[in-house]
Amino acid sequence: MSATAEATIVVDGVSKWFSGVVAVSDVSLVVEPGVTALLGPNGAGKTTLLRAIGGLTQPSQGRVTVFGETVRRNPGVYRRIGYMPEHESVYDFLTGRGFVELAARLQKVEDLDGAVRRAIETVDLVEHQNRRLGGYSRGMRQRMRLAATLVHDPPLLVLDEPLSGTDPAQRLHLRDVIRALAAEGRTILVSSHILEEVDELADRIHLMVSGKLAASGDYRAIRQKLDDRPFHVRVDCADPRALAAGLVGLEAVESVEIAGTVGLRVMSRDVSSLQRSLPAVARELGVRLTRVEPLDDSLESVFEYLATGSGR
Structure with missing residues (x-):
């Protein structure tokens, strides 16, 4: 772990256990301004x-600092953090505006009306602000919870599964909101198991x-470290059996599997070399290629590999 002058959060050797059950084990990481994702399965x-x-x-062991200060029992630091827990914490009888206003009062915001208005505008729920939360969809509740989280304009947002329960359009909107907030100079730490959104949302994982x-890094950098597991590439062509026979001898090819009537599943440790060699082999054999698609160039493949323990 290497802390920098710009680091907002420094986690140094943190462990946490409950009645002998270890929930976090010797974790060290640094979070800087921008969007950082904390990714992993439930548990x-x-x-x-x-x-x-x-x-x-x-923490049972280790130390956490935020803005260079110990965060536990530090009200000054608390006021610089917007924390949104995973589980819903709303009062169904309140209107959306009433809920955000309550959060603003608890944070002792001076310009209460202005802060509430700006927060609700940020999540694009102005026309629904006077409806009761009990009538909101799950996605709308998440958005209004985010408004309450940022109403005091904190420089650090800690969001636990903010995309949970949202439909595709709502996820896209929340992603854009989070990116816009980060562009203003905030540090945003997002927890998620929604792999595709993390790939698109976060600067660092x-x-x-x-x-x-x-592992830590952007997802492609993480994937490149896993050189003990081949990439999977889908190849569609006019004659998969002939092409399979031609590819088996290539140094870049680990294995070839016929998938359907027009497809091959090629395992390679060097996709760049495979992509250079593949057209030449196909041309030599007179086989027309219709699609070449890496199947592992996504966070999902990296995550699944690490989650099984194979990447340790």
């Missing part, structure tokens, strides 16, 4: 780590598996 320790970062729980930090 990976993400929420426990976020609670430690937000000052809601004391920390992968947690079984309470431990499995």
